[in-house]
Amino acid sequence: MFDAWLVERLLLATWETVYMVVLSTVFSYLLGLPLGVILVVTSPGHIMENKPINRVLGWIINAVRSIPFIIFLILIIPITRLLVGTYIGTVASIVPLTLAAIPFVARLVETSLKEIEWGLIEAALSMGAGTWSIITKVMLPEAKPSLILGVAITAISLVGYSAMAGIVGGGGLGTLAYYYGYQRYDNSIMWPTVIVLIILVQGVQMLGDNLAQRINKKRG
Amino acid sequence: MIEIKNLTKIFTVAKQKITALDDVSLTVKKGEIFGIIGLSGAGKSTLIRCINMLEKPTAGSIMVDGREITTFKKHELRAARQKIGMIFQHFNLLSSRTVFGNVMFPLEIAKVPHRKAVKRTLELLELVGLTEKAEAYPSQLSGGQKQRVGIARALANNPKLLLSDEATSALDPQTTRSILKLLRDINSKFNLTILLITHDMNVIKEVCDRVAVIDNSRIVEVGDVLNVFAAPGSPVARSFVETVIGKELPTELLQGSGTGDGQTEAVLVRVAFIGASAGEPVISSMIRKYDIAANILYGNIDRIKDIPFGNLTLELSGPSRVLQDAMDYLRSRGLEIEVLNNV
Numbered sequence: 001m002f003d004a005w006l007v008e009r010l011l012l013a014t015w016e017t018v019y020m021v022v023l024s025t026v027f028s029y030l031l032g033l034p035l036g037v038i039l040v041v042t043s044p045g046h047i048m049e050n051k052p053i054n055r056v057l058g059w060i061i062n063a064v065r066s067i068p069f070i071i072f073l074i075l076i077i078p079i080t081r082l083l084v085g086t087y088i089g090t091v092a093s094i095v096p097l098t099l100a101a102i103p104f105v106a107r108l109v110e111t112s113l114k115e116i117e118w119g120l121i122e123a124a125l126s127m128g129a130g131t132w133s134i135i136t137k138v139m140l141p142e143a144k145p146s147l148i149l150g151v152a153i154t155a156i157s158l159v160g161y162s163a164m165a166g167i168v169g170g171g172g173l174g175t176l177a178y179y180y181g182y183q184r185y186d187n188s189i190m191w192p193t194v195i196v197l198i199i200l201v202q203g204v205q206m207l208g209d210n211l212a213q214r215i216n217k218k219r220g
Numbered sequence: 221m222i223e224i225k226n227l228t229k230i231f232t233v234a235k236q237k238i239t240a241l242d243d244v245s246l247t248v249k250k251g252e253i254f255g256i257i258g259l260s261g262a263g264k265s266t267l268i269r270c271i272n273m274l275e276k277p278t279a280g281s282i283m284v285d286g287r288e289i290t291t292f293k294k295h296e297l298r299a300a301r302q303k304i305g306m307i308f309q310h311f312n313l314l315s316s317r318t319v320f321g322n323v324m325f326p327l328e329i330a331k332v333p334h335r336k337a338v339k340r341t342l343e344l345l346e347l348v349g350l351t352e353k354a355e356a357y358p359s360q361l362s363g364g365q366k367q368r369v370g371i372a373r374a375l376a377n378n379p380k381l382l383l384s385d386e387a388t389s390a391l392d393p394q395t396t397r398s399i400l401k402l403l404r405d406i407n408s409k410f411n412l413t414i415l416l417i418t419h420d421m422n423v424i425k426e427v428c429d430r431v432a433v434i435d436n437s438r439i440v441e442v443g444d445v446l447n448v449f450a451a452p453g454s455p456v457a458r459s460f461v462e463t464v465i466g467k468e469l470p471t472e473l474l475q476g477s478g479t480g481d482g483q484t485e486a487v488l489v490r491v492a493f494i495g496a497s498a499g500e501p502v503i504s505s506m507i508r509k510y511d512i513a514a515n516i517l518y519g520n521i522d523r524i525k526d527i528p529f530g531n532l533t534l535e536l537s538g539p540s541r542v543l544q545d546a547m548d549y550l551r552s553r554g555l556e557i558e559v560l561n562n563v
Protein backbone atom coordinates (compact mmCIF):
# COMPACT_ATOMS: atom_id res chain seq x y z
CA MET A 1 0.00 0.00 0.00
CA PHE A 2 2.79 2.44 0.87
CA ASP A 3 4.63 2.36 -2.39
CA ALA A 4 7.25 4.92 -3.26
CA TRP A 5 4.98 6.84 -5.60
CA LEU A 6 2.33 7.31 -2.97
CA VAL A 7 4.82 8.41 -0.36
CA GLU A 8 6.31 10.88 -2.75
CA ARG A 9 2.92 12.34 -3.68
CA LEU A 10 1.94 12.53 -0.06
CA LEU A 11 5.14 14.27 0.98
CA LEU A 12 4.85 16.81 -1.79
CA ALA A 13 1.21 17.53 -1.01
CA THR A 14 1.98 17.85 2.70
CA TRP A 15 4.74 20.28 1.94
CA GLU A 16 2.39 22.31 -0.24
CA THR A 17 -0.24 22.43 2.47
CA VAL A 18 2.25 23.45 5.14
CA TYR A 19 3.60 26.11 2.79
CA MET A 20 0.13 27.52 2.09
CA VAL A 21 -0.94 27.45 5.71
CA VAL A 22 2.22 29.00 7.11
CA LEU A 23 2.33 31.82 4.57
CA SER A 24 -1.36 32.62 4.70
CA THR A 25 -1.26 32.58 8.52
CA VAL A 26 1.66 35.02 8.50
CA PHE A 27 0.04 37.28 5.89
CA SER A 28 -3.35 37.22 7.56
CA TYR A 29 -1.79 38.35 10.86
CA LEU A 30 0.08 41.13 9.10
CA LEU A 31 -3.30 42.72 8.45
CA GLY A 32 -5.62 40.96 10.88
CA LEU A 33 -3.59 41.84 13.98
CA PRO A 34 -3.67 45.62 13.37
CA LEU A 35 -7.36 45.40 12.46
CA GLY A 36 -8.10 43.51 15.68
CA VAL A 37 -6.22 46.14 17.65
CA ILE A 38 -8.16 48.92 15.91
CA LEU A 39 -11.44 47.13 16.65
CA VAL A 40 -10.58 47.15 20.34
CA VAL A 41 -9.08 50.60 20.81
CA THR A 42 -11.86 52.32 18.86
CA SER A 43 -14.59 50.56 20.84
CA PRO A 44 -16.72 52.66 23.24
CA GLY A 45 -14.82 53.84 26.30
CA HIS A 46 -11.46 52.59 25.02
CA ILE A 47 -8.29 54.61 24.46
CA MET A 48 -9.13 55.75 20.92
CA GLU A 49 -12.90 55.58 20.96
CA ASN A 50 -14.22 56.18 17.46
CA LYS A 51 -17.72 55.07 16.63
CA PRO A 52 -17.67 55.43 12.82
CA ILE A 53 -14.40 53.53 12.36
CA ASN A 54 -15.46 50.85 14.80
CA ARG A 55 -18.85 50.40 13.16
CA VAL A 56 -17.62 50.32 9.57
CA LEU A 57 -14.78 47.96 10.36
CA GLY A 58 -17.06 45.64 12.28
CA TRP A 59 -19.53 45.64 9.46
CA ILE A 60 -16.93 44.81 6.78
CA ILE A 61 -15.49 42.02 8.90
CA ASN A 62 -18.88 40.49 9.44
CA ALA A 63 -19.72 40.78 5.75
CA VAL A 64 -16.58 38.96 4.63
CA ARG A 65 -16.99 36.33 7.30
CA SER A 66 -20.53 35.58 6.20
CA ILE A 67 -19.41 34.49 2.72
CA PRO A 68 -18.79 30.73 2.59
CA PHE A 69 -15.15 30.12 1.73
CA ILE A 70 -15.85 28.11 -1.39
CA ILE A 71 -17.86 31.03 -2.82
CA PHE A 72 -15.31 33.57 -1.61
CA LEU A 73 -12.64 31.60 -3.44
CA ILE A 74 -14.43 31.97 -6.76
CA LEU A 75 -15.53 35.54 -6.04
CA ILE A 76 -12.03 36.88 -5.65
CA ILE A 77 -10.48 35.11 -8.63
CA PRO A 78 -9.95 38.49 -10.35
CA ILE A 79 -7.99 39.77 -7.37
CA THR A 80 -5.95 36.58 -7.19
CA ARG A 81 -5.16 36.84 -10.89
CA LEU A 82 -4.19 40.45 -10.48
CA LEU A 83 -1.82 39.66 -7.63
CA VAL A 84 -0.14 36.44 -8.79
CA GLY A 85 -1.07 36.21 -12.46
CA THR A 86 -2.99 32.94 -12.08
CA TYR A 87 -5.67 31.52 -9.82
CA ILE A 88 -4.51 27.93 -9.89
CA GLY A 89 -1.76 26.42 -7.79
CA THR A 90 -0.28 26.67 -4.35
CA VAL A 91 0.94 30.24 -4.56
CA ALA A 92 -2.37 31.48 -5.95
CA SER A 93 -4.26 29.77 -3.11
CA ILE A 94 -2.46 31.89 -0.58
CA VAL A 95 -4.43 34.95 -1.74
CA PRO A 96 -7.96 33.72 -0.95
CA LEU A 97 -6.74 31.90 2.16
CA THR A 98 -5.15 35.09 3.49
CA LEU A 99 -8.05 37.36 2.60
CA ALA A 100 -10.57 35.01 4.13
CA ALA A 101 -8.51 34.61 7.30
CA ILE A 102 -7.98 38.34 7.91
CA PRO A 103 -11.43 39.07 9.38
CA PHE A 104 -11.26 35.83 11.33
CA VAL A 105 -7.90 36.85 12.78
CA ALA A 106 -9.18 40.34 13.53
CA ARG A 107 -12.02 38.89 15.64
CA LEU A 108 -9.70 36.45 17.42
CA VAL A 109 -7.27 39.25 18.26
CA GLU A 110 -10.16 41.43 19.40
CA THR A 111 -11.36 38.70 21.76
CA SER A 112 -7.87 38.21 23.20
CA LEU A 113 -7.30 41.91 23.77
CA LYS A 114 -10.70 42.44 25.35
CA GLU A 115 -9.79 39.99 28.09
CA ILE A 116 -7.20 42.40 29.47
CA GLU A 117 -8.23 43.99 32.70
CA TRP A 118 -9.12 47.64 32.15
CA GLY A 119 -7.23 48.57 35.31
CA LEU A 120 -3.93 47.79 33.58
CA ILE A 121 -4.69 50.16 30.73
CA GLU A 122 -5.83 52.76 33.21
CA ALA A 123 -2.62 52.40 35.20
CA ALA A 124 -0.63 53.00 32.02
CA LEU A 125 -2.78 56.02 31.21
CA SER A 126 -2.18 57.38 34.69
CA MET A 127 1.58 57.23 33.98
CA GLY A 128 1.14 59.30 30.86
CA ALA A 129 1.42 56.45 28.35
CA GLY A 130 0.24 57.20 24.82
CA THR A 131 -1.84 54.95 22.59
CA TRP A 132 1.14 53.29 20.93
CA SER A 133 2.84 52.47 24.24
CA ILE A 134 -0.37 51.06 25.62
CA ILE A 135 -0.84 48.81 22.59
CA THR A 136 2.75 47.59 22.37
CA LYS A 137 3.76 47.56 26.03
CA VAL A 138 0.52 46.64 27.75
CA MET A 139 -2.14 45.12 25.52
CA LEU A 140 -0.12 42.85 23.24
CA PRO A 141 2.32 41.53 25.89
CA GLU A 142 -0.48 40.94 28.39
CA ALA A 143 -2.53 39.05 25.82
CA LYS A 144 0.41 37.08 24.42
CA PRO A 145 -0.61 33.57 25.57
CA SER A 146 -4.13 34.09 24.31
CA LEU A 147 -2.85 35.55 21.01
CA ILE A 148 -0.64 32.50 20.49
CA LEU A 149 -3.61 30.19 20.95
CA GLY A 150 -5.38 32.35 18.37
CA VAL A 151 -2.57 31.75 15.89
CA ALA A 152 -2.95 28.00 16.41
CA ILE A 153 -6.71 28.21 15.83
CA THR A 154 -6.13 30.26 12.68
CA ALA A 155 -3.55 27.83 11.31
CA ILE A 156 -5.83 24.87 12.00
CA SER A 157 -8.72 26.56 10.27
CA LEU A 158 -6.46 27.32 7.34
CA VAL A 159 -5.50 23.66 7.06
CA GLY A 160 -9.20 23.00 6.49
CA TYR A 161 -9.65 25.91 4.12
CA SER A 162 -6.56 24.94 2.16
CA ALA A 163 -8.09 21.55 1.51
CA MET A 164 -11.12 23.30 0.07
CA ALA A 165 -8.88 25.46 -2.06
CA GLY A 166 -7.24 22.23 -3.18
CA ILE A 167 -10.49 21.04 -4.71
CA VAL A 168 -10.44 23.93 -7.16
CA GLY A 169 -6.83 23.28 -8.03
CA GLY A 170 -5.06 24.84 -5.12
CA GLY A 171 -2.64 22.00 -4.65
CA GLY A 172 -1.69 20.35 -1.39
CA LEU A 173 -3.45 17.55 0.45
CA GLY A 174 -6.86 18.77 -0.71
CA THR A 175 -6.05 18.31 -4.36
CA LEU A 176 -4.51 14.91 -3.68
CA ALA A 177 -7.53 13.66 -1.78
CA TYR A 178 -9.98 15.08 -4.27
CA TYR A 179 -8.24 13.96 -7.38
CA TYR A 180 -7.34 10.42 -6.36
CA GLY A 181 -9.77 9.82 -3.59
CA TYR A 182 -12.95 11.34 -4.98
CA GLN A 183 -12.59 11.32 -8.74
CA ARG A 184 -10.85 7.95 -8.97
CA TYR A 185 -12.26 6.58 -5.82
CA ASP A 186 -8.87 5.34 -4.70
CA ASN A 187 -9.10 4.82 -0.96
CA SER A 188 -5.45 3.89 -0.64
CA ILE A 189 -4.60 7.58 -0.76
CA MET A 190 -7.59 8.90 1.20
CA TRP A 191 -6.66 7.39 4.53
CA PRO A 192 -3.00 8.42 4.53
CA THR A 193 -4.14 11.95 3.63
CA VAL A 194 -6.59 12.06 6.50
CA ILE A 195 -3.92 10.78 8.86
CA VAL A 196 -1.45 13.44 7.74
CA LEU A 197 -4.14 16.12 8.24
CA ILE A 198 -4.86 14.86 11.75
CA ILE A 199 -1.17 14.92 12.58
CA LEU A 200 -0.82 18.43 11.21
CA VAL A 201 -3.76 19.77 13.19
CA GLN A 202 -2.72 18.02 16.39
CA GLY A 203 0.84 19.24 15.94
CA VAL A 204 -0.19 22.85 15.49
CA GLN A 205 -2.52 22.72 18.49
CA MET A 206 0.14 21.11 20.66
CA LEU A 207 2.70 23.66 19.63
CA GLY A 208 0.30 26.53 20.43
CA ASP A 209 -0.73 25.04 23.77
CA ASN A 210 2.87 24.46 24.67
CA LEU A 211 4.04 27.96 23.88
CA ALA A 212 1.09 29.58 25.66
CA GLN A 213 1.54 27.34 28.67
CA ARG A 214 5.22 28.07 28.89
CA ILE A 215 4.52 31.80 29.05
CA ASN A 216 1.76 31.37 31.60
CA LYS A 217 4.00 29.22 33.73
CA LYS A 218 6.77 31.81 33.67
CA ARG A 219 4.29 34.49 34.73
CA GLY A 220 3.18 32.21 37.53
CA MET B 221 -0.65 71.71 45.39
CA ILE B 222 -4.20 70.90 44.35
CA GLU B 223 -6.95 73.43 44.16
CA ILE B 224 -10.34 72.13 43.19
CA LYS B 225 -13.13 74.61 42.57
CA ASN B 226 -16.78 73.82 42.00
CA LEU B 227 -16.02 70.43 40.52
CA THR B 228 -19.03 68.59 39.21
CA LYS B 229 -19.11 65.23 37.49
CA ILE B 230 -22.23 63.80 35.99
CA PHE B 231 -22.25 60.35 34.39
CA THR B 232 -24.87 59.66 31.79
CA VAL B 233 -25.74 56.00 31.63
CA ALA B 234 -28.58 54.94 29.35
CA LYS B 235 -29.93 58.52 29.31
CA GLN B 236 -29.95 58.56 33.09
CA LYS B 237 -27.87 61.19 34.79
CA ILE B 238 -25.86 60.18 37.85
CA THR B 239 -24.26 63.00 39.79
CA ALA B 240 -21.03 61.59 41.21
CA LEU B 241 -19.58 64.92 42.32
CA ASP B 242 -21.66 67.93 43.16
CA ASP B 243 -19.93 71.30 43.37
CA VAL B 244 -16.85 70.06 45.19
CA SER B 245 -14.21 72.56 46.29
CA LEU B 246 -11.06 71.49 48.07
CA THR B 247 -7.48 72.59 48.60
CA VAL B 248 -4.59 70.22 49.26
CA LYS B 249 -1.41 71.86 50.49
CA LYS B 250 2.07 71.00 49.34
CA GLY B 251 3.69 68.26 51.38
CA GLU B 252 0.65 67.15 53.30
CA ILE B 253 -1.07 63.81 53.40
CA PHE B 254 -4.68 64.56 52.70
CA GLY B 255 -7.34 61.92 53.15
CA ILE B 256 -10.78 61.74 51.64
CA ILE B 257 -13.18 59.42 53.37
CA GLY B 258 -16.66 58.44 52.39
CA LEU B 259 -19.02 55.54 52.11
CA SER B 260 -19.21 53.34 49.05
CA GLY B 261 -20.60 55.27 46.10
CA ALA B 262 -19.98 58.65 47.71
CA GLY B 263 -17.82 59.75 44.79
CA LYS B 264 -14.30 59.24 46.16
CA SER B 265 -12.84 57.41 43.19
CA THR B 266 -14.46 59.81 40.77
CA LEU B 267 -12.91 62.73 42.63
CA ILE B 268 -9.39 61.32 42.70
CA ARG B 269 -9.65 60.22 39.06
CA CYS B 270 -10.59 63.73 38.02
CA ILE B 271 -7.29 64.97 39.40
CA ASN B 272 -5.30 63.15 36.72
CA MET B 273 -8.16 63.41 34.27
CA LEU B 274 -8.83 59.69 34.06
CA GLU B 275 -12.33 61.07 34.45
CA LYS B 276 -13.24 64.23 32.60
CA PRO B 277 -15.04 66.72 34.84
CA THR B 278 -18.43 67.98 33.73
CA ALA B 279 -17.75 71.40 35.22
CA GLY B 280 -15.31 73.12 37.51
CA SER B 281 -11.62 73.77 37.75
CA ILE B 282 -8.69 71.69 39.00
CA MET B 283 -5.32 73.34 39.49
CA VAL B 284 -2.41 70.98 40.06
CA ASP B 285 0.83 72.66 40.99
CA GLY B 286 -0.47 76.00 39.76
CA ARG B 287 -1.68 74.79 36.39
CA GLU B 288 -5.23 74.23 35.22
CA ILE B 289 -5.29 70.57 34.27
CA THR B 290 -8.81 70.36 32.87
CA THR B 291 -7.97 72.31 29.72
CA PHE B 292 -4.72 70.49 28.91
CA LYS B 293 -4.16 69.19 25.42
CA LYS B 294 -3.35 65.52 25.02
CA HIS B 295 0.44 65.84 25.05
CA GLU B 296 0.35 68.31 27.95
CA LEU B 297 -1.78 65.89 29.90
CA ARG B 298 0.61 63.01 29.21
CA ALA B 299 3.53 65.07 30.46
CA ALA B 300 1.58 66.17 33.53
CA ARG B 301 0.54 62.61 34.34
CA GLN B 302 4.17 61.53 34.43
CA LYS B 303 4.53 63.82 37.42
CA ILE B 304 1.44 62.51 39.20
CA GLY B 305 1.88 59.01 40.56
CA MET B 306 -1.10 56.79 41.22
CA ILE B 307 -1.58 53.59 43.18
CA PHE B 308 -4.60 51.34 43.08
CA GLN B 309 -6.62 49.02 45.27
CA HIS B 310 -5.97 46.06 42.98
CA PHE B 311 -2.37 47.09 42.25
CA ASN B 312 -2.78 46.86 38.45
CA LEU B 313 0.66 45.39 37.83
CA LEU B 314 1.57 43.98 34.43
CA SER B 315 1.58 40.19 34.60
CA SER B 316 3.82 40.13 31.53
CA ARG B 317 6.65 41.87 33.36
CA THR B 318 8.79 41.09 36.34
CA VAL B 319 8.88 43.36 39.36
CA PHE B 320 11.86 45.06 37.76
CA GLY B 321 10.04 45.48 34.47
CA ASN B 322 6.97 46.88 36.16
CA VAL B 323 8.94 49.52 38.02
CA MET B 324 10.87 50.41 34.88
CA PHE B 325 7.68 50.73 32.83
CA PRO B 326 6.89 54.42 33.58
CA LEU B 327 10.53 55.27 32.89
CA GLU B 328 10.23 53.69 29.45
CA ILE B 329 7.11 55.72 28.82
CA ALA B 330 8.93 58.87 29.87
CA LYS B 331 11.71 57.87 27.43
CA VAL B 332 14.39 57.86 30.10
CA PRO B 333 17.66 56.48 28.61
CA HIS B 334 18.04 52.77 29.34
CA ARG B 335 21.08 52.96 31.64
CA LYS B 336 19.56 55.71 33.69
CA ALA B 337 16.27 53.86 33.88
CA VAL B 338 17.95 50.70 35.15
CA LYS B 339 19.78 52.66 37.81
CA ARG B 340 16.62 54.44 38.91
CA THR B 341 14.70 51.15 39.01
CA LEU B 342 17.28 49.58 41.31
CA GLU B 343 17.09 52.66 43.53
CA LEU B 344 13.30 52.38 43.74
CA LEU B 345 13.38 48.67 44.52
CA GLU B 346 15.78 49.43 47.33
CA LEU B 347 13.47 52.16 48.62
CA VAL B 348 10.49 49.81 48.88
CA GLY B 349 12.58 46.88 50.09
CA LEU B 350 12.07 44.58 47.13
CA THR B 351 15.57 44.30 45.71
CA GLU B 352 15.49 40.53 46.21
CA LYS B 353 12.24 40.19 44.29
CA ALA B 354 13.40 42.05 41.18
CA GLU B 355 13.08 39.00 38.93
CA ALA B 356 9.83 37.71 40.39
CA TYR B 357 6.54 38.07 38.55
CA PRO B 358 3.64 39.87 40.26
CA SER B 359 1.67 36.65 40.75
CA GLN B 360 4.51 35.36 42.93
CA LEU B 361 4.15 38.25 45.40
CA SER B 362 1.97 38.86 48.44
CA GLY B 363 -0.53 41.69 48.42
CA GLY B 364 1.72 43.93 50.45
CA GLN B 365 4.66 43.27 48.13
CA LYS B 366 2.48 43.99 45.12
CA GLN B 367 1.51 47.33 46.56
CA ARG B 368 5.16 48.11 47.21
CA VAL B 369 5.81 47.50 43.53
CA GLY B 370 2.88 49.80 42.80
CA ILE B 371 4.38 52.48 45.00
CA ALA B 372 7.85 52.13 43.46
CA ARG B 373 6.31 52.35 40.02
CA ALA B 374 4.31 55.43 40.96
CA LEU B 375 7.42 57.16 42.26
CA ALA B 376 9.59 56.34 39.24
CA ASN B 377 9.42 59.70 37.51
CA ASN B 378 9.84 61.71 40.73
CA PRO B 379 6.25 62.90 40.95
CA LYS B 380 5.23 65.83 43.10
CA LEU B 381 1.91 64.30 43.87
CA LEU B 382 0.81 60.77 44.68
CA LEU B 383 -2.81 59.71 44.31
CA SER B 384 -3.92 56.63 46.19
CA ASP B 385 -7.26 55.01 45.40
CA GLU B 386 -7.97 52.66 48.32
CA ALA B 387 -4.39 51.37 48.18
CA THR B 388 -4.75 49.37 51.38
CA SER B 389 -8.32 48.17 51.06
CA ALA B 390 -7.27 44.75 49.80
CA LEU B 391 -4.70 44.22 52.54
CA ASP B 392 -4.84 42.84 56.06
CA PRO B 393 -4.46 45.29 58.99
CA GLN B 394 -0.79 44.53 59.59
CA THR B 395 0.19 44.86 55.95
CA THR B 396 -1.93 48.01 55.78
CA ARG B 397 0.13 49.51 58.57
CA SER B 398 3.41 48.71 56.86
CA ILE B 399 2.20 50.24 53.59
CA LEU B 400 0.94 53.33 55.41
CA LYS B 401 4.28 53.65 57.13
CA LEU B 402 6.00 53.49 53.76
CA LEU B 403 3.70 56.24 52.49
CA ARG B 404 4.50 58.38 55.49
CA ASP B 405 8.22 57.78 54.99
CA ILE B 406 8.20 58.83 51.36
CA ASN B 407 6.01 61.79 52.25
CA SER B 408 8.62 63.16 54.62
CA LYS B 409 11.63 62.00 52.64
CA PHE B 410 10.64 63.60 49.35
CA ASN B 411 8.17 66.20 50.62
CA LEU B 412 5.69 64.38 48.42
CA THR B 413 2.08 65.49 48.58
CA ILE B 414 -0.23 62.51 48.99
CA LEU B 415 -3.93 62.48 48.34
CA LEU B 416 -5.53 59.27 49.43
CA ILE B 417 -9.06 58.03 49.50
CA THR B 418 -10.36 55.37 51.81
CA HIS B 419 -13.44 54.21 53.59
CA ASP B 420 -11.41 53.21 56.62
CA MET B 421 -11.07 55.85 59.33
CA ASN B 422 -8.05 53.98 60.72
CA VAL B 423 -6.13 54.87 57.58
CA ILE B 424 -7.00 58.53 58.11
CA LYS B 425 -5.95 58.27 61.72
CA GLU B 426 -2.63 56.62 60.93
CA VAL B 427 -1.27 58.84 58.19
CA CYS B 428 -3.34 61.86 57.29
CA ASP B 429 -2.73 65.46 58.29
CA ARG B 430 -6.06 66.66 57.06
CA VAL B 431 -9.24 64.94 56.02
CA ALA B 432 -12.29 65.69 53.94
CA VAL B 433 -15.50 63.76 54.41
CA ILE B 434 -17.49 63.16 51.27
CA ASP B 435 -21.08 62.10 51.41
CA ASN B 436 -23.56 61.83 48.60
CA SER B 437 -21.27 63.51 46.08
CA ARG B 438 -20.59 66.49 48.32
CA ILE B 439 -17.83 67.46 50.72
CA VAL B 440 -19.54 67.75 54.08
CA GLU B 441 -16.54 68.41 56.27
CA VAL B 442 -12.87 69.36 55.98
CA GLY B 443 -10.37 69.79 58.76
CA ASP B 444 -7.31 68.65 60.63
CA VAL B 445 -7.60 65.00 61.47
CA LEU B 446 -7.36 65.68 65.19
CA ASN B 447 -10.16 68.21 65.09
CA VAL B 448 -12.44 65.96 63.11
CA PHE B 449 -11.77 63.15 65.60
CA ALA B 450 -12.40 65.43 68.55
CA ALA B 451 -15.46 67.18 67.19
CA PRO B 452 -16.95 65.61 64.09
CA GLY B 453 -19.32 68.16 62.61
CA SER B 454 -21.49 65.91 60.50
CA PRO B 455 -23.35 62.67 61.15
CA VAL B 456 -21.23 60.80 58.57
CA ALA B 457 -18.00 62.06 60.08
CA ARG B 458 -19.24 61.09 63.51
CA SER B 459 -20.05 57.57 62.46
CA PHE B 460 -16.62 57.24 60.85
CA VAL B 461 -14.93 58.51 64.02
CA GLU B 462 -16.95 56.03 66.04
CA THR B 463 -15.67 53.14 63.96
CA VAL B 464 -12.22 53.88 65.34
CA ILE B 465 -12.78 54.95 68.91
CA GLY B 466 -15.94 53.02 69.61
CA LYS B 467 -17.95 55.75 71.27
CA GLU B 468 -21.20 54.02 70.70
CA LEU B 469 -22.97 53.71 74.04
CA PRO B 470 -25.81 51.35 74.79
CA THR B 471 -29.10 53.16 74.38
CA GLU B 472 -30.34 52.04 77.81
CA LEU B 473 -27.52 54.03 79.27
CA LEU B 474 -28.50 57.11 77.36
CA GLN B 475 -32.11 56.81 78.50
CA GLY B 476 -31.60 55.58 82.03
CA SER B 477 -29.16 58.24 83.01
CA GLY B 478 -30.13 61.71 84.10
CA THR B 479 -32.10 61.35 87.29
CA GLY B 480 -33.11 64.87 88.12
CA ASP B 481 -34.71 65.40 91.57
CA GLY B 482 -35.20 69.13 91.23
CA GLN B 483 -31.95 70.37 92.60
CA THR B 484 -29.36 68.01 91.23
CA GLU B 485 -29.20 66.98 87.68
CA ALA B 486 -27.20 64.46 85.71
CA VAL B 487 -25.83 64.83 82.23
CA LEU B 488 -24.01 62.47 80.01
CA VAL B 489 -21.09 64.12 78.27
CA ARG B 490 -18.41 63.07 75.91
CA VAL B 491 -15.04 64.68 76.44
CA ALA B 492 -12.23 64.62 73.90
CA PHE B 493 -8.62 65.42 74.80
CA ILE B 494 -5.98 66.30 72.29
CA GLY B 495 -2.27 66.45 72.73
CA ALA B 496 -0.80 67.68 75.99
CA SER B 497 -4.12 68.07 77.79
CA ALA B 498 -4.59 64.34 77.51
CA GLY B 499 -1.93 64.04 80.16
CA GLU B 500 -3.24 66.69 82.51
CA PRO B 501 -5.54 65.95 85.41
CA VAL B 502 -8.24 68.29 84.14
CA ILE B 503 -11.13 66.10 85.20
CA SER B 504 -9.99 65.73 88.77
CA SER B 505 -9.40 69.44 89.15
CA MET B 506 -12.90 70.09 87.80
CA ILE B 507 -14.39 67.71 90.34
CA ARG B 508 -12.54 69.43 93.16
CA LYS B 509 -13.28 72.91 91.94
CA TYR B 510 -17.02 72.52 91.38
CA ASP B 511 -17.85 69.81 93.82
CA ILE B 512 -19.75 67.59 91.48
CA ALA B 513 -19.77 63.85 90.96
CA ALA B 514 -18.30 62.34 87.85
CA ASN B 515 -18.88 58.79 86.88
CA ILE B 516 -16.68 57.41 84.11
CA LEU B 517 -18.70 55.22 81.77
CA TYR B 518 -16.22 54.77 79.00
CA GLY B 519 -12.73 55.89 78.22
CA ASN B 520 -9.93 55.28 75.82
CA ILE B 521 -6.73 56.83 74.66
CA ASP B 522 -5.25 56.56 71.22
CA ARG B 523 -2.63 58.20 69.10
CA ILE B 524 -3.23 60.13 65.91
CA LYS B 525 0.04 60.67 64.11
CA ASP B 526 1.91 60.43 67.41
CA ILE B 527 -0.30 62.92 69.21
CA PRO B 528 -2.17 61.47 72.18
CA PHE B 529 -5.91 61.59 71.72
CA GLY B 530 -8.20 60.67 74.58
CA ASN B 531 -11.87 60.12 74.73
CA LEU B 532 -14.08 59.86 77.83
CA THR B 533 -17.77 59.46 78.40
CA LEU B 534 -18.79 60.83 81.81
CA GLU B 535 -21.93 61.13 83.78
CA LEU B 536 -21.76 64.38 85.70
CA SER B 537 -24.20 65.04 88.49
CA GLY B 538 -24.65 68.08 90.64
CA PRO B 539 -26.69 71.30 90.78
CA SER B 540 -27.62 72.30 87.28
CA ARG B 541 -26.01 75.75 87.46
CA VAL B 542 -22.74 74.28 88.63
CA LEU B 543 -22.82 71.66 85.92
CA GLN B 544 -22.88 74.35 83.26
CA ASP B 545 -19.91 76.10 84.90
CA ALA B 546 -18.03 72.84 85.14
CA MET B 547 -18.48 72.14 81.47
CA ASP B 548 -17.43 75.67 80.57
CA TYR B 549 -14.34 75.10 82.65
CA LEU B 550 -13.49 71.97 80.65
CA ARG B 551 -13.99 73.87 77.41
CA SER B 552 -11.73 76.64 78.65
CA ARG B 553 -9.02 74.03 79.17
CA GLY B 554 -9.17 73.11 75.50
CA LEU B 555 -11.32 70.02 75.69
CA GLU B 556 -14.13 69.25 73.28
CA ILE B 557 -17.36 68.65 75.14
CA GLU B 558 -20.44 67.14 73.70
CA VAL B 559 -23.61 66.66 75.68
CA LEU B 560 -25.14 63.32 74.83
CA ASN B 561 -28.33 63.73 76.79
CA ASN B 562 -29.71 66.20 79.23
CA VAL B 563 -32.80 65.16 81.12
Ligand SMILES: Nc1ncnc2c1ncn2[C@@H]1O[C@H](COP(=O)(O)OP(=O)(O)OP(=O)(O)O)[C@@H](O)[C@H]1O
Pocket residue numbers: 231232233238239240258259260261262263264265266267419
Ligand atom coordinates in the same frame (compact mmCIF):
# COMPACT_ATOMS: atom_id res chain seq x y z
N1 LIG C 1 -17.90 55.18 34.77
C1 LIG C 1 -19.04 55.39 35.42
N2 LIG C 1 -20.21 55.40 34.75
C2 LIG C 1 -21.37 55.62 35.40
N3 LIG C 1 -21.48 55.86 36.71
C3 LIG C 1 -20.36 55.86 37.43
C4 LIG C 1 -19.07 55.63 36.82
N4 LIG C 1 -18.13 55.69 37.79
C5 LIG C 1 -18.79 55.95 38.93
N5 LIG C 1 -20.12 56.06 38.73
C6 LIG C 1 -21.14 56.36 39.73
O1 LIG C 1 -20.73 57.51 40.45
C7 LIG C 1 -20.98 57.35 41.83
C8 LIG C 1 -19.71 57.51 42.62
O2 LIG C 1 -18.84 56.43 42.30
P1 LIG C 1 -17.36 56.31 42.86
O3 LIG C 1 -16.74 55.14 42.19
O4 LIG C 1 -16.68 57.61 42.75
O5 LIG C 1 -17.65 55.97 44.37
P2 LIG C 1 -16.62 55.61 45.53
O6 LIG C 1 -16.83 56.61 46.60
O7 LIG C 1 -15.26 55.47 44.98
O8 LIG C 1 -17.17 54.22 46.02
P3 LIG C 1 -16.38 52.88 46.45
O9 LIG C 1 -15.96 53.06 47.87
O10 LIG C 1 -17.40 51.82 46.32
O11 LIG C 1 -15.21 52.71 45.52
C9 LIG C 1 -21.66 56.00 42.01
O12 LIG C 1 -23.04 56.22 42.05
C10 LIG C 1 -21.26 55.26 40.76
O13 LIG C 1 -22.27 54.35 40.42
Ligand SMILES: [Mg+2]
Pocket residue numbers: 264265266386
Ligand atom coordinates in the same frame (compact mmCIF):
# COMPACT_ATOMS: atom_id res chain seq x y z
MG1 LIG D 1 -13.89 53.81 44.67
